Amino acid sequence: MTLFIGLISGTSVDAVDAVLCDIQPDSKIQLLHSHSQPIPTKLQSELLAFGQSRYSGDAIDQLGQLDHQVGLLFAEAVEHLLSPTNYQPSDITAIGSHGQTVRHLPEAPYPFTLQIGDPSIIAAQTGITTVADFRRRDMAHGGQGAPFAPAFHQAFFSSDTDTRAVVNLGGIANVTLLSPNQPPIGFDTGPANTLMDQWISLHQQKSYDQDGQWASSGHIHSELLEKLLSDPYFSQTAPKSTGCEYFNMEWVKAKAGTIDLASLNAEDVQRTLLALTVRTVTDAIHQQPNVDAVYLCGGGAHNRFLAGELQKQLPRTQVQTSAALGISPDWVEAMTFAWFASKTLKQEPIHLNSITGANHNHVLGGVYFS
Ligand SMILES: Nc1ncnc2c1ncn2[C@@H]1O[C@H](COP(=O)(O)OP(=O)(O)OP(=O)(O)O)[C@@H](O)[C@H]1O
Ligand SMILES: [Mg+2]
Structure with a gap:
Protein backbone atom coordinates (compact mmCIF):
# COMPACT_ATOMS: atom_id res chain seq x y z
CA MET A 1 0.00 0.00 0.00
CA THR A 2 1.19 3.52 -0.78
CA LEU A 3 -0.92 5.98 1.14
CA PHE A 4 -1.55 9.59 0.24
CA ILE A 5 -3.83 12.22 1.71
CA GLY A 6 -5.60 14.88 -0.35
CA LEU A 7 -6.85 18.17 1.14
CA ILE A 8 -8.89 20.97 -0.38
CA SER A 9 -11.15 23.77 0.68
CA GLY A 10 -12.98 24.97 -2.40
CA THR A 11 -14.25 28.32 -3.57
CA SER A 12 -17.48 27.92 -1.54
CA VAL A 13 -15.38 27.86 1.70
CA ASP A 14 -17.92 25.29 2.93
CA ALA A 15 -15.56 22.69 4.47
CA VAL A 16 -12.11 21.14 4.21
CA ASP A 17 -12.40 17.89 2.27
CA ALA A 18 -9.84 15.29 3.35
CA VAL A 19 -9.28 11.86 1.79
CA LEU A 20 -6.98 8.95 2.45
CA CYS A 21 -6.11 7.02 -0.71
CA ASP A 22 -4.05 4.03 -1.68
CA ILE A 23 -2.26 4.91 -4.91
CA GLN A 24 -0.51 2.04 -6.64
CA PRO A 25 2.62 2.56 -8.78
CA ASP A 26 0.48 2.05 -11.92
CA SER A 27 -1.65 4.94 -10.59
CA LYS A 28 -4.67 2.80 -9.62
CA ILE A 29 -6.42 4.75 -6.88
CA GLN A 30 -8.62 3.54 -4.05
CA LEU A 31 -10.42 5.78 -1.58
CA LEU A 32 -9.94 4.29 1.90
CA HIS A 33 -11.36 6.97 4.13
CA SER A 34 -12.77 10.50 3.96
CA HIS A 35 -13.53 13.33 6.33
CA SER A 36 -15.22 16.70 5.98
CA GLN A 37 -13.71 19.18 8.42
CA PRO A 38 -16.08 22.03 9.24
CA ILE A 39 -14.57 25.51 8.96
CA PRO A 40 -15.22 27.50 12.16
CA THR A 41 -17.83 30.17 11.39
CA LYS A 42 -15.53 33.05 12.33
CA LEU A 43 -12.71 31.83 10.08
CA GLN A 44 -15.18 31.12 7.29
CA SER A 45 -16.60 34.65 7.34
CA GLU A 46 -13.09 36.12 7.57
CA LEU A 47 -11.99 34.12 4.51
CA LEU A 48 -15.08 35.12 2.53
CA ALA A 49 -14.65 38.80 3.49
CA PHE A 50 -10.92 38.71 2.75
CA GLY A 51 -11.57 37.18 -0.68
CA GLN A 52 -13.89 40.14 -1.38
CA SER A 53 -11.19 42.64 -0.30
CA ARG A 54 -13.00 43.52 2.92
CA TYR A 55 -9.95 43.58 5.18
CA SER A 56 -9.95 44.04 8.92
CA GLY A 57 -6.90 46.20 9.48
CA ASP A 58 -3.67 45.66 7.58
CA ALA A 59 -4.21 43.38 4.56
CA ILE A 60 -0.75 41.75 4.71
CA ASP A 61 -1.06 41.05 8.45
CA GLN A 62 -4.47 39.53 7.88
CA LEU A 63 -3.22 37.39 4.99
CA GLY A 64 -0.44 36.01 7.23
CA GLN A 65 -2.90 35.28 10.05
CA LEU A 66 -5.31 33.49 7.72
CA ASP A 67 -2.49 31.52 6.05
CA HIS A 68 -1.44 30.24 9.48
CA GLN A 69 -5.02 29.46 10.62
CA VAL A 70 -5.89 27.59 7.43
CA GLY A 71 -2.63 25.61 7.78
CA LEU A 72 -3.66 24.59 11.31
CA LEU A 73 -7.18 23.71 10.16
CA PHE A 74 -5.87 21.50 7.32
CA ALA A 75 -3.57 19.74 9.83
CA GLU A 76 -6.59 19.22 12.12
CA ALA A 77 -8.49 17.71 9.17
CA VAL A 78 -5.64 15.17 8.78
CA GLU A 79 -5.82 14.30 12.47
CA HIS A 80 -9.59 13.69 12.24
CA LEU A 81 -9.16 11.76 8.99
CA LEU A 82 -6.63 9.35 10.51
CA SER A 83 -7.95 9.00 14.06
CA PRO A 84 -10.77 6.50 13.30
CA THR A 85 -8.37 4.40 11.18
CA ASN A 86 -5.45 2.23 12.24
CA TYR A 87 -3.02 4.34 10.21
CA GLN A 88 -0.31 6.50 11.77
CA PRO A 89 1.23 9.59 10.18
CA SER A 90 4.35 7.50 9.56
CA ASP A 91 2.27 5.23 7.27
CA ILE A 92 1.47 8.12 4.94
CA THR A 93 3.83 8.88 2.05
CA ALA A 94 2.63 12.46 1.55
CA ILE A 95 -0.20 14.95 1.75
CA GLY A 96 -1.27 16.84 -1.36
CA SER A 97 -2.75 20.14 -0.22
CA HIS A 98 -4.58 22.46 -2.55
CA GLY A 99 -5.06 25.13 0.10
CA GLN A 100 -7.77 27.78 0.08
CA THR A 101 -7.89 30.07 -2.93
CA VAL A 102 -8.14 33.72 -1.92
CA ARG A 103 -7.52 35.20 -5.39
CA HIS A 104 -7.33 33.83 -8.93
CA LEU A 105 -6.48 36.37 -11.63
CA PRO A 106 -5.19 34.57 -14.73
CA GLU A 107 -5.81 37.60 -16.95
CA ALA A 108 -4.08 40.23 -14.78
CA PRO A 109 -1.09 42.06 -16.35
CA TYR A 110 1.07 39.84 -14.14
CA PRO A 111 -1.22 36.80 -13.79
CA PHE A 112 -1.33 35.19 -10.37
CA THR A 113 -3.28 32.74 -8.26
CA LEU A 114 -3.01 32.57 -4.50
CA GLN A 115 -3.84 29.58 -2.28
CA ILE A 116 -3.26 29.84 1.45
CA GLY A 117 -2.83 27.26 4.25
CA ASP A 118 0.90 27.26 5.04
CA PRO A 119 2.28 23.84 3.94
CA SER A 120 5.19 24.19 6.40
CA ILE A 121 2.62 24.26 9.20
CA ILE A 122 0.74 21.27 7.77
CA ALA A 123 4.01 19.27 7.54
CA ALA A 124 5.16 20.35 11.02
CA GLN A 125 1.81 19.66 12.71
CA THR A 126 1.15 16.30 11.05
CA GLY A 127 4.72 15.01 10.67
CA ILE A 128 3.83 14.14 7.06
CA THR A 129 5.64 15.42 3.97
CA THR A 130 3.34 17.92 2.32
CA VAL A 131 3.13 18.81 -1.37
CA ALA A 132 1.42 22.13 -2.09
CA ASP A 133 1.37 25.21 -4.33
CA PHE A 134 0.28 23.35 -7.46
CA ARG A 135 -1.41 26.13 -9.35
CA ARG A 136 1.35 28.73 -9.49
CA ARG A 137 3.76 26.40 -11.29
CA ASP A 138 1.24 25.90 -14.09
CA MET A 139 0.81 29.67 -14.34
CA ALA A 140 4.57 30.18 -14.37
CA HIS A 141 4.60 28.06 -17.52
CA GLY A 142 1.94 30.16 -19.20
CA GLY A 143 -1.11 28.18 -18.03
CA GLN A 144 -4.33 29.43 -16.47
CA GLY A 145 -3.47 27.57 -13.24
CA ALA A 146 -6.97 26.03 -13.45
CA PRO A 147 -9.00 23.94 -13.80
CA PHE A 148 -6.98 20.95 -12.61
CA GLY A 326 -17.05 4.18 -8.73
CA ILE A 327 -15.99 7.50 -7.14
CA SER A 328 -18.30 9.47 -4.89
CA PRO A 329 -18.97 12.99 -6.26
CA ASP A 330 -17.97 14.48 -2.89
CA TRP A 331 -14.35 13.35 -2.97
CA VAL A 332 -13.19 13.74 -6.56
CA GLU A 333 -11.41 17.06 -5.98
CA ALA A 334 -9.61 15.99 -2.78
CA MET A 335 -8.57 12.73 -4.49
CA THR A 336 -7.16 14.83 -7.33
CA PHE A 337 -4.65 16.43 -4.95
CA ALA A 338 -3.69 13.13 -3.28
CA TRP A 339 -2.95 11.81 -6.79
CA PHE A 340 -1.06 14.99 -7.74
CA ALA A 341 1.18 14.58 -4.64
CA SER A 342 2.05 11.05 -5.77
CA LYS A 343 2.99 12.43 -9.21
CA THR A 344 5.10 15.24 -7.74
CA LEU A 345 7.13 12.86 -5.59
CA LYS A 346 7.82 10.72 -8.67
CA GLN A 347 8.65 13.95 -10.56
CA GLU A 348 6.07 13.03 -13.15
CA PRO A 349 4.45 15.80 -15.17
CA ILE A 350 0.71 16.28 -14.90
CA HIS A 351 -1.01 16.32 -18.28
CA LEU A 352 -2.73 19.67 -18.22
CA ASN A 353 -1.40 21.65 -21.16
CA SER A 354 -4.43 20.92 -23.36
CA ILE A 355 -6.57 22.28 -20.48
CA THR A 356 -4.78 25.22 -18.94
CA GLY A 357 -2.77 26.30 -21.99
CA ALA A 358 0.58 25.79 -20.23
CA ASN A 359 3.44 25.52 -22.73
CA HIS A 360 4.31 21.94 -21.65
CA ASN A 361 3.15 19.29 -19.23
CA HIS A 362 5.06 20.04 -16.03
CA VAL A 363 5.79 18.57 -12.65
CA LEU A 364 3.61 20.68 -10.35
CA GLY A 365 3.80 21.52 -6.64
CA GLY A 366 6.50 22.19 -4.10
CA VAL A 367 7.58 19.58 -1.52
CA TYR A 368 7.75 20.46 2.21
CA PHE A 369 9.49 17.57 3.94
CA SER A 370 8.25 16.73 7.42
N1 LIG B 1 -28.07 18.80 -1.21
C1 LIG B 1 -27.62 19.88 -1.86
N2 LIG B 1 -28.49 20.64 -2.56
C2 LIG B 1 -28.08 21.74 -3.22
N3 LIG B 1 -26.81 22.17 -3.25
C3 LIG B 1 -25.90 21.45 -2.57
C4 LIG B 1 -26.23 20.28 -1.85
N4 LIG B 1 -25.11 19.80 -1.28
C5 LIG B 1 -24.10 20.64 -1.63
N5 LIG B 1 -24.57 21.65 -2.39
C6 LIG B 1 -23.83 22.77 -2.99
O1 LIG B 1 -22.48 22.41 -3.13
C7 LIG B 1 -21.64 23.45 -2.64
C8 LIG B 1 -20.33 22.87 -2.18
O2 LIG B 1 -19.78 22.15 -3.24
P1 LIG B 1 -18.23 21.87 -3.31
O3 LIG B 1 -17.73 21.50 -1.96
O4 LIG B 1 -18.00 20.93 -4.44
O5 LIG B 1 -17.74 23.31 -3.74
P2 LIG B 1 -16.35 23.99 -3.51
O6 LIG B 1 -15.78 23.49 -2.24
O7 LIG B 1 -16.57 25.45 -3.66
O8 LIG B 1 -15.52 23.46 -4.74
P3 LIG B 1 -14.82 24.20 -5.99
O9 LIG B 1 -13.46 24.60 -5.52
O10 LIG B 1 -14.79 23.11 -7.03
O11 LIG B 1 -15.60 25.37 -6.45
C9 LIG B 1 -22.45 24.10 -1.54
O12 LIG B 1 -22.03 25.42 -1.34
C10 LIG B 1 -23.85 24.01 -2.10
O13 LIG B 1 -24.13 25.10 -2.93
MG1 LIG C 1 -16.23 22.22 -0.76
Whole structure:
Protein backbone atom coordinates (compact mmCIF):
# COMPACT_ATOMS: atom_id res chain seq x y z
CA MET A 1 0.00 0.00 0.00
CA THR A 2 1.19 3.52 -0.78
CA LEU A 3 -0.92 5.98 1.14
CA PHE A 4 -1.55 9.59 0.24
CA ILE A 5 -3.83 12.22 1.71
CA GLY A 6 -5.60 14.88 -0.35
CA LEU A 7 -6.85 18.17 1.14
CA ILE A 8 -8.89 20.97 -0.38
CA SER A 9 -11.15 23.77 0.68
CA GLY A 10 -12.98 24.97 -2.40
CA THR A 11 -14.25 28.32 -3.57
CA SER A 12 -17.48 27.92 -1.54
CA VAL A 13 -15.38 27.86 1.70
CA ASP A 14 -17.92 25.29 2.93
CA ALA A 15 -15.56 22.69 4.47
CA VAL A 16 -12.11 21.14 4.21
CA ASP A 17 -12.40 17.89 2.27
CA ALA A 18 -9.84 15.29 3.35
CA VAL A 19 -9.28 11.86 1.79
CA LEU A 20 -6.98 8.95 2.45
CA CYS A 21 -6.11 7.02 -0.71
CA ASP A 22 -4.05 4.03 -1.68
CA ILE A 23 -2.26 4.91 -4.91
CA GLN A 24 -0.51 2.04 -6.64
CA PRO A 25 2.62 2.56 -8.78
CA ASP A 26 0.48 2.05 -11.92
CA SER A 27 -1.65 4.94 -10.59
CA LYS A 28 -4.67 2.80 -9.62
CA ILE A 29 -6.42 4.75 -6.88
CA GLN A 30 -8.62 3.54 -4.05
CA LEU A 31 -10.42 5.78 -1.58
CA LEU A 32 -9.94 4.29 1.90
CA HIS A 33 -11.36 6.97 4.13
CA SER A 34 -12.77 10.50 3.96
CA HIS A 35 -13.53 13.33 6.33
CA SER A 36 -15.22 16.70 5.98
CA GLN A 37 -13.71 19.18 8.42
CA PRO A 38 -16.08 22.03 9.24
CA ILE A 39 -14.57 25.51 8.96
CA PRO A 40 -15.22 27.50 12.16
CA THR A 41 -17.83 30.17 11.39
CA LYS A 42 -15.53 33.05 12.33
CA LEU A 43 -12.71 31.83 10.08
CA GLN A 44 -15.18 31.12 7.29
CA SER A 45 -16.60 34.65 7.34
CA GLU A 46 -13.09 36.12 7.57
CA LEU A 47 -11.99 34.12 4.51
CA LEU A 48 -15.08 35.12 2.53
CA ALA A 49 -14.65 38.80 3.49
CA PHE A 50 -10.92 38.71 2.75
CA GLY A 51 -11.57 37.18 -0.68
CA GLN A 52 -13.89 40.14 -1.38
CA SER A 53 -11.19 42.64 -0.30
CA ARG A 54 -13.00 43.52 2.92
CA TYR A 55 -9.95 43.58 5.18
CA SER A 56 -9.95 44.04 8.92
CA GLY A 57 -6.90 46.20 9.48
CA ASP A 58 -3.67 45.66 7.58
CA ALA A 59 -4.21 43.38 4.56
CA ILE A 60 -0.75 41.75 4.71
CA ASP A 61 -1.06 41.05 8.45
CA GLN A 62 -4.47 39.53 7.88
CA LEU A 63 -3.22 37.39 4.99
CA GLY A 64 -0.44 36.01 7.23
CA GLN A 65 -2.90 35.28 10.05
CA LEU A 66 -5.31 33.49 7.72
CA ASP A 67 -2.49 31.52 6.05
CA HIS A 68 -1.44 30.24 9.48
CA GLN A 69 -5.02 29.46 10.62
CA VAL A 70 -5.89 27.59 7.43
CA GLY A 71 -2.63 25.61 7.78
CA LEU A 72 -3.66 24.59 11.31
CA LEU A 73 -7.18 23.71 10.16
CA PHE A 74 -5.87 21.50 7.32
CA ALA A 75 -3.57 19.74 9.83
CA GLU A 76 -6.59 19.22 12.12
CA ALA A 77 -8.49 17.71 9.17
CA VAL A 78 -5.64 15.17 8.78
CA GLU A 79 -5.82 14.30 12.47
CA HIS A 80 -9.59 13.69 12.24
CA LEU A 81 -9.16 11.76 8.99
CA LEU A 82 -6.63 9.35 10.51
CA SER A 83 -7.95 9.00 14.06
CA PRO A 84 -10.77 6.50 13.30
CA THR A 85 -8.37 4.40 11.18
CA ASN A 86 -5.45 2.23 12.24
CA TYR A 87 -3.02 4.34 10.21
CA GLN A 88 -0.31 6.50 11.77
CA PRO A 89 1.23 9.59 10.18
CA SER A 90 4.35 7.50 9.56
CA ASP A 91 2.27 5.23 7.27
CA ILE A 92 1.47 8.12 4.94
CA THR A 93 3.83 8.88 2.05
CA ALA A 94 2.63 12.46 1.55
CA ILE A 95 -0.20 14.95 1.75
CA GLY A 96 -1.27 16.84 -1.36
CA SER A 97 -2.75 20.14 -0.22
CA HIS A 98 -4.58 22.46 -2.55
CA GLY A 99 -5.06 25.13 0.10
CA GLN A 100 -7.77 27.78 0.08
CA THR A 101 -7.89 30.07 -2.93
CA VAL A 102 -8.14 33.72 -1.92
CA ARG A 103 -7.52 35.20 -5.39
CA HIS A 104 -7.33 33.83 -8.93
CA LEU A 105 -6.48 36.37 -11.63
CA PRO A 106 -5.19 34.57 -14.73
CA GLU A 107 -5.81 37.60 -16.95
CA ALA A 108 -4.08 40.23 -14.78
CA PRO A 109 -1.09 42.06 -16.35
CA TYR A 110 1.07 39.84 -14.14
CA PRO A 111 -1.22 36.80 -13.79
CA PHE A 112 -1.33 35.19 -10.37
CA THR A 113 -3.28 32.74 -8.26
CA LEU A 114 -3.01 32.57 -4.50
CA GLN A 115 -3.84 29.58 -2.28
CA ILE A 116 -3.26 29.84 1.45
CA GLY A 117 -2.83 27.26 4.25
CA ASP A 118 0.90 27.26 5.04
CA PRO A 119 2.28 23.84 3.94
CA SER A 120 5.19 24.19 6.40
CA ILE A 121 2.62 24.26 9.20
CA ILE A 122 0.74 21.27 7.77
CA ALA A 123 4.01 19.27 7.54
CA ALA A 124 5.16 20.35 11.02
CA GLN A 125 1.81 19.66 12.71
CA THR A 126 1.15 16.30 11.05
CA GLY A 127 4.72 15.01 10.67
CA ILE A 128 3.83 14.14 7.06
CA THR A 129 5.64 15.42 3.97
CA THR A 130 3.34 17.92 2.32
CA VAL A 131 3.13 18.81 -1.37
CA ALA A 132 1.42 22.13 -2.09
CA ASP A 133 1.37 25.21 -4.33
CA PHE A 134 0.28 23.35 -7.46
CA ARG A 135 -1.41 26.13 -9.35
CA ARG A 136 1.35 28.73 -9.49
CA ARG A 137 3.76 26.40 -11.29
CA ASP A 138 1.24 25.90 -14.09
CA MET A 139 0.81 29.67 -14.34
CA ALA A 140 4.57 30.18 -14.37
CA HIS A 141 4.60 28.06 -17.52
CA GLY A 142 1.94 30.16 -19.20
CA GLY A 143 -1.11 28.18 -18.03
CA GLN A 144 -4.33 29.43 -16.47
CA GLY A 145 -3.47 27.57 -13.24
CA ALA A 146 -6.97 26.03 -13.45
CA PRO A 147 -9.00 23.94 -13.80
CA PHE A 148 -6.98 20.95 -12.61
CA ALA A 149 -9.70 18.35 -12.04
CA PRO A 150 -9.83 17.47 -15.78
CA ALA A 151 -6.43 15.69 -15.48
CA PHE A 152 -7.98 13.42 -12.84
CA HIS A 153 -11.16 12.99 -14.90
CA GLN A 154 -9.04 11.93 -17.89
CA ALA A 155 -7.02 9.44 -15.82
CA PHE A 156 -9.93 7.81 -13.99
CA PHE A 157 -13.18 8.55 -15.85
CA SER A 158 -12.28 8.22 -19.54
CA SER A 159 -13.30 5.29 -21.72
CA ASP A 160 -11.83 3.65 -24.84
CA THR A 161 -15.21 3.58 -26.50
CA ASP A 162 -17.49 6.29 -25.04
CA THR A 163 -17.33 10.06 -25.24
CA ARG A 164 -17.96 11.37 -21.75
CA ALA A 165 -18.48 14.74 -20.12
CA VAL A 166 -17.60 15.25 -16.46
CA VAL A 167 -19.10 18.30 -14.75
CA ASN A 168 -17.67 19.55 -11.45
CA LEU A 169 -20.34 21.65 -9.74
CA GLY A 170 -18.48 23.49 -6.97
CA GLY A 171 -18.66 27.22 -6.35
CA ILE A 172 -17.54 27.50 -9.97
CA ALA A 173 -18.34 24.84 -12.59
CA ASN A 174 -15.84 23.13 -14.84
CA VAL A 175 -16.59 20.74 -17.66
CA THR A 176 -14.23 18.05 -19.00
CA LEU A 177 -14.89 16.51 -22.40
CA LEU A 178 -13.29 13.08 -22.78
CA SER A 179 -13.20 11.46 -26.21
CA PRO A 180 -11.50 8.11 -26.80
CA ASN A 181 -7.78 8.54 -27.57
CA GLN A 182 -7.95 12.34 -27.57
CA PRO A 183 -6.43 14.82 -25.15
CA PRO A 184 -9.15 16.10 -22.81
CA ILE A 185 -10.82 19.48 -23.25
CA GLY A 186 -11.67 21.20 -19.98
CA PHE A 187 -12.44 24.68 -18.75
CA ASP A 188 -14.35 26.66 -16.16
CA THR A 189 -17.80 27.39 -17.57
CA GLY A 190 -18.70 30.05 -14.98
CA PRO A 191 -20.71 29.94 -11.76
CA ALA A 192 -22.14 26.63 -10.47
CA ASN A 193 -23.33 27.28 -6.90
CA THR A 194 -21.62 30.49 -5.84
CA LEU A 195 -24.33 32.92 -6.99
CA MET A 196 -27.19 30.73 -5.75
CA ASP A 197 -25.42 30.34 -2.39
CA GLN A 198 -24.97 34.11 -2.07
CA TRP A 199 -28.56 34.91 -3.09
CA ILE A 200 -30.17 32.43 -0.67
CA SER A 201 -27.88 33.58 2.10
CA LEU A 202 -29.03 37.19 1.55
CA HIS A 203 -32.74 36.31 1.47
CA GLN A 204 -33.17 33.22 3.64
CA GLN A 205 -30.01 33.17 5.78
CA LYS A 206 -29.21 29.67 4.54
CA SER A 207 -25.80 28.70 3.23
CA TYR A 208 -27.24 26.85 0.22
CA ASP A 209 -30.50 25.91 -1.48
CA GLN A 210 -31.08 22.32 -0.35
CA ASP A 211 -31.89 20.19 -3.42
CA GLY A 212 -32.70 23.40 -5.30
CA GLN A 213 -36.11 23.51 -3.60
CA TRP A 214 -36.27 27.29 -3.37
CA ALA A 215 -35.16 27.71 -7.00
CA SER A 216 -37.78 25.19 -8.11
CA SER A 217 -40.52 27.40 -6.61
CA GLY A 218 -39.57 30.31 -8.89
CA HIS A 219 -39.76 31.15 -12.58
CA ILE A 220 -36.97 32.03 -14.97
CA HIS A 221 -36.77 35.79 -15.63
CA SER A 222 -35.83 35.57 -19.32
CA GLU A 223 -34.63 39.14 -19.67
CA LEU A 224 -32.36 38.84 -16.63
CA LEU A 225 -31.03 35.50 -17.88
CA GLU A 226 -30.17 36.99 -21.27
CA LYS A 227 -28.39 39.91 -19.61
CA LEU A 228 -26.32 37.55 -17.47
CA LEU A 229 -25.52 35.37 -20.50
CA SER A 230 -24.29 38.43 -22.42
CA ASP A 231 -21.08 38.43 -20.34
CA PRO A 232 -18.13 37.90 -22.71
CA TYR A 233 -16.66 35.20 -20.43
CA PHE A 234 -19.28 32.72 -21.63
CA SER A 235 -18.37 33.05 -25.32
CA GLN A 236 -14.61 33.22 -24.73
CA THR A 237 -12.79 30.16 -26.08
CA ALA A 238 -10.73 27.86 -23.82
CA PRO A 239 -8.30 27.85 -22.11
CA LYS A 240 -10.19 29.86 -19.54
CA SER A 241 -10.70 29.83 -15.78
CA THR A 242 -12.47 32.07 -13.33
CA GLY A 243 -13.44 32.52 -9.71
CA CYS A 244 -15.68 34.23 -7.20
CA GLU A 245 -13.70 37.46 -7.51
CA TYR A 246 -15.44 37.77 -10.91
CA PHE A 247 -18.77 35.94 -10.52
CA ASN A 248 -20.38 37.46 -7.43
CA MET A 249 -23.44 39.52 -6.47
CA GLU A 250 -21.79 42.73 -7.70
CA TRP A 251 -21.46 41.06 -11.11
CA VAL A 252 -25.16 40.06 -11.08
CA LYS A 253 -26.19 43.63 -10.18
CA ALA A 254 -23.94 45.13 -12.85
CA LYS A 255 -25.23 42.75 -15.54
CA ALA A 256 -28.86 43.27 -14.50
CA GLY A 257 -28.41 46.96 -15.37
CA THR A 258 -31.83 48.62 -15.35
CA ILE A 259 -33.54 45.52 -13.90
CA ASP A 260 -33.92 46.24 -10.20
CA LEU A 261 -33.27 42.88 -8.49
CA ALA A 262 -35.05 44.07 -5.33
CA SER A 263 -38.28 44.49 -7.30
CA LEU A 264 -38.26 40.86 -8.52
CA ASN A 265 -39.52 37.82 -6.62
CA ALA A 266 -36.42 36.56 -4.84
CA GLU A 267 -37.20 32.94 -5.82
CA ASP A 268 -37.39 33.97 -9.49
CA VAL A 269 -33.86 35.36 -9.23
CA GLN A 270 -32.72 32.06 -7.65
CA ARG A 271 -34.41 30.11 -10.45
CA THR A 272 -32.72 32.36 -13.03
CA LEU A 273 -29.28 31.87 -11.42
CA LEU A 274 -29.83 28.11 -11.57
CA ALA A 275 -30.84 28.45 -15.23
CA LEU A 276 -27.58 30.33 -15.86
CA THR A 277 -25.60 27.35 -14.51
CA VAL A 278 -27.68 24.88 -16.55
CA ARG A 279 -27.34 26.89 -19.76
CA THR A 280 -23.58 27.52 -19.51
CA VAL A 281 -22.83 23.91 -18.56
CA THR A 282 -24.98 22.46 -21.37
CA ASP A 283 -23.47 24.89 -23.90
CA ALA A 284 -20.03 23.57 -22.88
CA ILE A 285 -21.14 19.94 -23.24
CA HIS A 286 -22.55 20.69 -26.68
CA GLN A 287 -19.07 21.75 -27.84
CA GLN A 288 -18.45 18.02 -28.16
CA PRO A 289 -20.88 16.29 -30.52
CA ASN A 290 -22.18 12.85 -29.51
CA VAL A 291 -21.48 12.85 -25.80
CA ASP A 292 -22.58 9.39 -24.62
CA ALA A 293 -22.82 10.08 -20.89
CA VAL A 294 -22.57 12.95 -18.43
CA TYR A 295 -21.18 12.51 -14.91
CA LEU A 296 -21.67 15.12 -12.19
CA CYS A 297 -19.38 15.68 -9.22
CA GLY A 298 -18.86 18.37 -6.57
CA GLY A 299 -21.50 19.51 -4.06
CA GLY A 300 -23.92 20.64 -6.79
CA ALA A 301 -24.28 16.99 -7.87
CA HIS A 302 -26.58 16.68 -4.82
CA ASN A 303 -28.85 19.47 -6.05
CA ARG A 304 -31.64 17.29 -7.41
CA PHE A 305 -33.47 20.11 -9.16
CA LEU A 306 -30.26 21.26 -10.88
CA ALA A 307 -29.43 17.69 -11.99
CA GLY A 308 -33.00 17.29 -13.28
CA GLU A 309 -32.81 20.52 -15.28
CA LEU A 310 -29.48 19.43 -16.80
CA GLN A 311 -31.07 16.10 -17.77
CA LYS A 312 -33.98 17.96 -19.42
CA GLN A 313 -31.56 19.98 -21.55
CA LEU A 314 -29.63 16.83 -22.51
CA PRO A 315 -32.52 14.51 -23.39
CA ARG A 316 -30.43 12.00 -25.36
CA THR A 317 -27.66 11.62 -22.77
CA GLN A 318 -27.91 10.03 -19.37
CA VAL A 319 -26.90 12.40 -16.55
CA GLN A 320 -25.57 10.57 -13.47
CA THR A 321 -23.10 11.31 -10.71
CA SER A 322 -19.49 10.10 -10.73
CA ALA A 323 -20.62 7.39 -8.27
CA ALA A 324 -21.69 5.48 -11.41
CA LEU A 325 -17.96 5.31 -12.24
CA GLY A 326 -17.05 4.18 -8.73
CA ILE A 327 -15.99 7.50 -7.14
CA SER A 328 -18.30 9.47 -4.89
CA PRO A 329 -18.97 12.99 -6.26
CA ASP A 330 -17.97 14.48 -2.89
CA TRP A 331 -14.35 13.35 -2.97
CA VAL A 332 -13.19 13.74 -6.56
CA GLU A 333 -11.41 17.06 -5.98
CA ALA A 334 -9.61 15.99 -2.78
CA MET A 335 -8.57 12.73 -4.49
CA THR A 336 -7.16 14.83 -7.33
CA PHE A 337 -4.65 16.43 -4.95
CA ALA A 338 -3.69 13.13 -3.28
CA TRP A 339 -2.95 11.81 -6.79
CA PHE A 340 -1.06 14.99 -7.74
CA ALA A 341 1.18 14.58 -4.64
CA SER A 342 2.05 11.05 -5.77
CA LYS A 343 2.99 12.43 -9.21
CA THR A 344 5.10 15.24 -7.74
CA LEU A 345 7.13 12.86 -5.59
CA LYS A 346 7.82 10.72 -8.67
CA GLN A 347 8.65 13.95 -10.56
CA GLU A 348 6.07 13.03 -13.15
CA PRO A 349 4.45 15.80 -15.17
CA ILE A 350 0.71 16.28 -14.90
CA HIS A 351 -1.01 16.32 -18.28
CA LEU A 352 -2.73 19.67 -18.22
CA ASN A 353 -1.40 21.65 -21.16
CA SER A 354 -4.43 20.92 -23.36
CA ILE A 355 -6.57 22.28 -20.48
CA THR A 356 -4.78 25.22 -18.94
CA GLY A 357 -2.77 26.30 -21.99
CA ALA A 358 0.58 25.79 -20.23
CA ASN A 359 3.44 25.52 -22.73
CA HIS A 360 4.31 21.94 -21.65
CA ASN A 361 3.15 19.29 -19.23
CA HIS A 362 5.06 20.04 -16.03
CA VAL A 363 5.79 18.57 -12.65
CA LEU A 364 3.61 20.68 -10.35
CA GLY A 365 3.80 21.52 -6.64
CA GLY A 366 6.50 22.19 -4.10
CA VAL A 367 7.58 19.58 -1.52
CA TYR A 368 7.75 20.46 2.21
CA PHE A 369 9.49 17.57 3.94
CA SER A 370 8.25 16.73 7.42
N1 LIG B 1 -28.07 18.80 -1.21
C1 LIG B 1 -27.62 19.88 -1.86
N2 LIG B 1 -28.49 20.64 -2.56
C2 LIG B 1 -28.08 21.74 -3.22
N3 LIG B 1 -26.81 22.17 -3.25
C3 LIG B 1 -25.90 21.45 -2.57
C4 LIG B 1 -26.23 20.28 -1.85
N4 LIG B 1 -25.11 19.80 -1.28
C5 LIG B 1 -24.10 20.64 -1.63
N5 LIG B 1 -24.57 21.65 -2.39
C6 LIG B 1 -23.83 22.77 -2.99
O1 LIG B 1 -22.48 22.41 -3.13
C7 LIG B 1 -21.64 23.45 -2.64
C8 LIG B 1 -20.33 22.87 -2.18
O2 LIG B 1 -19.78 22.15 -3.24
P1 LIG B 1 -18.23 21.87 -3.31
O3 LIG B 1 -17.73 21.50 -1.96
O4 LIG B 1 -18.00 20.93 -4.44
O5 LIG B 1 -17.74 23.31 -3.74
P2 LIG B 1 -16.35 23.99 -3.51
O6 LIG B 1 -15.78 23.49 -2.24
O7 LIG B 1 -16.57 25.45 -3.66
O8 LIG B 1 -15.52 23.46 -4.74
P3 LIG B 1 -14.82 24.20 -5.99
O9 LIG B 1 -13.46 24.60 -5.52
O10 LIG B 1 -14.79 23.11 -7.03
O11 LIG B 1 -15.60 25.37 -6.45
C9 LIG B 1 -22.45 24.10 -1.54
O12 LIG B 1 -22.03 25.42 -1.34
C10 LIG B 1 -23.85 24.01 -2.10
O13 LIG B 1 -24.13 25.10 -2.93
MG1 LIG C 1 -16.23 22.22 -0.76
